[in-house]
Amino acid sequence: xxxxxxxxxxxxxxxxxxxxxxxxxxxxxxxxxxxxxxxxxxxxxxxxxxxxxxxxxxxxxxxxxxxxxxxxxxxxxxxxxxxxxxxxxxxxxxxxxxxxxxxxxxxxxxxxxxxxxxxxxxxxxxxxxxxxxxxxxxxxxxxxxxxxxxxxxxxxxxxxxxxxxxxxxxxxxxxxxxxxxxxxxxxxxxxxxxxxxxxxxxxxxxxxxxxxxxxxxxxxxxxxxxxxxxxxxxxxxxxxxxxxxxxxxxxxxxxxxxxxxxxxxxxxxxxxxxxxxxxxxxxxxxxxxxxxxxxxxxxxxxxxxxxxxxxxxxxxxxxxxxxxxxxxxxxxxxxxxxxxxxx
Amino acid sequence: xxxxxxxxxxxxxxxxxxxxxxxxxxxxxxxxxxxxxxxxxxxxxxxxxxxxxxxxxxxxxxxxxxxxxxxxxxxxxxxxxxxxxxxxxxxxxxxxxxxxxxxxxxxxxxxxxxxxxxxxxxxxxxxxxxxxxxxxxxxxxxxxxxxxxxxxxxxxxxxxxxxxxxxxxxxxxxxxxxxxxxxxxxxxxxxxxxxxxxxxxxxxxxxxxxxxxxxxxxxxxxxxxxxxxxxxxxxxxxxxxxxxxxxxxxxxxxxxxxxxxxxxxxxxxxxxxxxxxxxxxxxxxxxxxxxxxxxxxxxxxxxxxxxxxxxxxxxxxxxxxxxxxxxxxxxxx
Amino acid sequence: xxxxxxxxxxxxxxxxxxxxxxxxxxxxxxxxxxxxxxxxxxxxxxxxxxxxxxxxxxxxxxxxxxxxxxxxxxxxxxxxxxxxxxxxxxxxxxxxxxxxxxxxxxxxxxxxxxxxxxxxxxxxxxxxxxxxxxxxxxxxxxxxxxxxxxxxxxxxxxxxxxxxxxxxxxxxxxxxxxxxxxxxxxxxxxxxxxxxxxxxxxxxxxxxxxxxxxxxxxxxxxxxxxxxxxxxxxxxxxxxxxxxxxxxxxxxxxxxxxxxxxxxxxxxxxxxxxxxxxxxxxxxxxxxxxxxxxxxxxxxxxxxxxxxxxxx
Numbered sequence: 001x002x003x004x005x006x007x008x009x010x011x012x013x014x015x016x017x018x019x020x021x022x023x024x025x026x027x028x029x030x031x032x033x034x035x036x037x038x039x040x041x042x043x044x045x046x047x048x049x050x051x052x053x054x055x056x057x058x059x060x061x062x063x064x065x066x067x068x069x070x071x072x073x074x075x076x077x078x079x080x081x082x083x084x085x086x087x088x089x090x091x092x093x094x095x096x097x098x099x100x101x102x103x104x105x106x107x108x109x110x111x112x113x114x115x116x117x118x119x120x121x122x123x124x125x126x127x128x129x130x131x132x133x134x135x136x137x138x139x140x141x142x143x144x145x146x147x148x149x150x151x152x153x154x155x156x157x158x159x160x161x162x163x164x165x166x167x168x169x170x171x172x173x174x175x176x177x178x179x180x181x182x183x184x185x186x187x188x189x190x191x192x193x194x195x196x197x198x199x200x201x202x203x204x205x206x207x208x209x210x211x212x213x214x215x216x217x218x219x220x221x222x223x224x225x226x227x228x229x230x231x232x233x234x235x236x237x238x239x240x241x242x243x244x245x246x247x248x249x250x251x252x253x254x255x256x257x258x259x260x261x262x263x264x265x266x267x268x269x270x271x272x273x274x275x276x277x278x279x280x281x282x283x284x285x286x287x288x289x290x291x292x293x294x295x296x297x298x299x300x301x302x303x304x305x306x307x308x309x310x311x312x313x314x315x316x317x318x319x320x321x322x323x324x325x326x327x328x329x330x331x332x333x334x335x336x337x338x339x340x341x342x343x
Numbered sequence: 344x345x346x347x348x349x350x351x352x353x354x355x356x357x358x359x360x361x362x363x364x365x366x367x368x369x370x371x372x373x374x375x376x377x378x379x380x381x382x383x384x385x386x387x388x389x390x391x392x393x394x395x396x397x398x399x400x401x402x403x404x405x406x407x408x409x410x411x412x413x414x415x416x417x418x419x420x421x422x423x424x425x426x427x428x429x430x431x432x433x434x435x436x437x438x439x440x441x442x443x444x445x446x447x448x449x450x451x452x453x454x455x456x457x458x459x460x461x462x463x464x465x466x467x468x469x470x471x472x473x474x475x476x477x478x479x480x481x482x483x484x485x486x487x488x489x490x491x492x493x494x495x496x497x498x499x500x501x502x503x504x505x506x507x508x509x510x511x512x513x514x515x516x517x518x519x520x521x522x523x524x525x526x527x528x529x530x531x532x533x534x535x536x537x538x539x540x541x542x543x544x545x546x547x548x549x550x551x552x553x554x555x556x557x558x559x560x561x562x563x564x565x566x567x568x569x570x571x572x573x574x575x576x577x578x579x580x581x582x583x584x585x586x587x588x589x590x591x592x593x594x595x596x597x598x599x600x601x602x603x604x605x606x607x608x609x610x611x612x613x614x615x616x617x618x619x620x621x622x623x624x625x626x627x628x629x630x631x632x633x634x635x636x637x638x639x640x641x642x643x644x645x646x647x648x649x650x651x652x653x654x655x656x657x658x659x660x661x662x663x664x665x666x667x668x669x670x671x672x673x674x675x676x
Numbered sequence: 677x678x679x680x681x682x683x684x685x686x687x688x689x690x691x692x693x694x695x696x697x698x699x700x701x702x703x704x705x706x707x708x709x710x711x712x713x714x715x716x717x718x719x720x721x722x723x724x725x726x727x728x729x730x731x732x733x734x735x736x737x738x739x740x741x742x743x744x745x746x747x748x749x750x751x752x753x754x755x756x757x758x759x760x761x762x763x764x765x766x767x768x769x770x771x772x773x774x775x776x777x778x779x780x781x782x783x784x785x786x787x788x789x790x791x792x793x794x795x796x797x798x799x800x801x802x803x804x805x806x807x808x809x810x811x812x813x814x815x816x817x818x819x820x821x822x823x824x825x826x827x828x829x830x831x832x833x834x835x836x837x838x839x840x841x842x843x844x845x846x847x848x849x850x851x852x853x854x855x856x857x858x859x860x861x862x863x864x865x866x867x868x869x870x871x872x873x874x875x876x877x878x879x880x881x882x883x884x885x886x887x888x889x890x891x892x893x894x895x896x897x898x899x900x901x902x903x904x905x906x907x908x909x910x911x912x913x914x915x916x917x918x919x920x921x922x923x924x925x926x927x928x929x930x931x932x933x934x935x936x937x938x939x940x941x942x943x944x945x946x947x948x949x950x951x952x953x954x955x956x957x958x959x960x961x962x963x964x965x966x967x968x969x970x971x972x973x974x975x976x977x978x979x980x981x982x983x984x985x986x987x988x
Contacts, residue, residue: 061537103888104888107887111886112883114879119878119879120879120882122883122884122902123880123977124901124902124976133897137888137893160626169978169981171981174627176627182883189887205399205565206399206604206607207399207627209607209621231537232609233611235611237610238610272537272538275537275540275541277544278569279569279618280593280618285545286544286545286570288538288539288540288545289538290542292509292539
């Protein structure tokens, strides 16, 4: 419980000391999307912080709001979605989605890579052109300097023969090389924060391992923080210092990566781990989570997981807050019981 | 089904299967390059067992599934189902046998007709194959849907009214209502979320026990394969490089590529940490249009020698069971 | 550029031309004796016989076909019976005037259509978008002759600002160009809009936005080069419609171009000229399609470089 107290105070405090090392602080973020049938809130009251040089894993199944959380941080929500309430503080300054100067600040301080590099690269521009542009926009350097730097960046992300590959179009190189080029673009400005949204999901397992190694090396060299978004619990355990598990728009558990894996406390996290086949167990049947995620327009008023939860009780009709449990935080009314069960 | 099998006749015997696709010419009157998607693939399937085919995208594993079902015509090789040689069967013969050989694939949404309710859709297969009396077909379809967990009000729904997991259940019901003997499962759970994936994996296993199904299970997800398979074939650039029992492969993979694949699975996907020391492969798979000479893995393999660069290793039996295509496997184990 | 790609497209263009020219030959044979078609009705039988021998109609069909092709290659489509000049010379006199009108129309349509379409896509559902789309619908639902007459009534009759018809100064060009370009610009704006909407929703535009690329950079350096491929397609297709429109417009404004020559020749049954114009139009269309194919390759590296054979 001592560790947990430290966790909570670090998150909730506004004291100057912690502000200095906190890279990004998401406070009570709610995202709204206007649909013809009415507004829905795919991200609800999410609070999450990331220290300089730290890797935080954001885990959850499709539609849980993890990608929208990232897009709010970098200011790419688009036309239909908007921040309903809450704030995102980047390097001590609250971001303003509509201010062009703030947008410039964010694009210099952050880089983002997505799941599918093939669709994220412009098909009619060469890799070198795109990396050079990413550098040029952020630094204001000349085209010539940017072109030279692009070759260096392609080399830095482990693309062999970078000079020749710089003249290639995206369709001419493999998926792994495309993702490397995307990473080169994302780190072109020497960002303090890299958002990696399912960066290896579209790649084969051997290439996936290479990309993870690359990200780890770049993190050491550049010293950037990484917000690593994925549906793959096993993968994120390899790379993250801390992990946040999201379900139906809310963070339901936040804990150090090894603690979360060794002793999951939220019933949803536990369900995820029993659903997952392991390479070395000889269990006959997996234990899935029954049922499906409630649709956005029909969220239960209380805990969104209650309809699928074996521990649900009448108190679950009120939304649970995140509170300390073990080394982390969980949003569950039955937290204490969970502790005893797990212990 | 029958764990005590004393050399039972295989339900499916595949020998020397190959598929080459012609590619566009590089020059106007130049030679037509051939892409070899599958080369020299042979295996037997015993009734009731699950053989998994694993490998990375583009290795030809889905092509093997399509060839077995005659959705693609093989360029070479023989396919015998229940002792009947189907490699020269005509279209009518295949239609008659198609009932016994069914496919479940990844894209359940694309596999379902958006304009039909799912019970009608499942009954359609019975109509096509004229199974049972027309009046009983809808009832039979509904029983099948019930047994895949789509009971009650769900069976009258249209595909878009169902979640991804429910759609995949409908696809499974549509394949199984014909009472097939062999089902090719091509990445059946790859598009599903973890919690739903477990539901569908359990369902596939339950149905296998209930109906005595034989599965050819094509997947890139090694932990799912570890959970469902009896035997595993590892594929690289169109060829089987290792075929072994599940336990042997996952505890002691012989081929360097198998070791790389299994070793690349994040350690957190094993309860007791990694058992297989990963082999780091250099670079990425080459294009199947320009396969390397000799062993296909040689440009990436840390153990490659001159022999590997010149001679292609054959798939040969190992003393401890299993087959492997590697010149140096004895020294590596 | 990929030589194989260009040579395939070139072969296809030549093949299409051969088909069209052969088609004209066949039509002329199966519609009866060309001397009856091409000569005035009141000439005597000896004169017909003279022309039959002159045109080689007494020889076997395959020989006629070869002769016809040889003549077509040399631009010899026969002699206009109205003033006994070679048909090609008469047509060729008119070509510059039609080219002038066509080029002005083409440039006007692109200059208005593309920016309007792009703006409509950027500010989707705004007043610019609605205005552009209304203009586009107006443009291609308004028949050319009707729009032309309206313009004459307004600018020539009432306001007396522009000459109602004829050829010579830039003022003569304003109304015909406007008439022709309206429909063309409308179609281009509409296609540019939908192509841009499609491209602007792509992931790589989001990537550029994340890097901090400005709106104009995203639109003109990232999105437009991708949207240009479908736009070029519609420009190529619209050319056929524009040629049809030119015939009507030239007549409304008494523009002395090929279109006007065509209508008068059809009325006078001057088939040598009609035949020449048909082949000329076919050559224009085939050339335009060939240029569109080349433009695809130039715009899209996936077509230019082929999809197979990753370099590693």
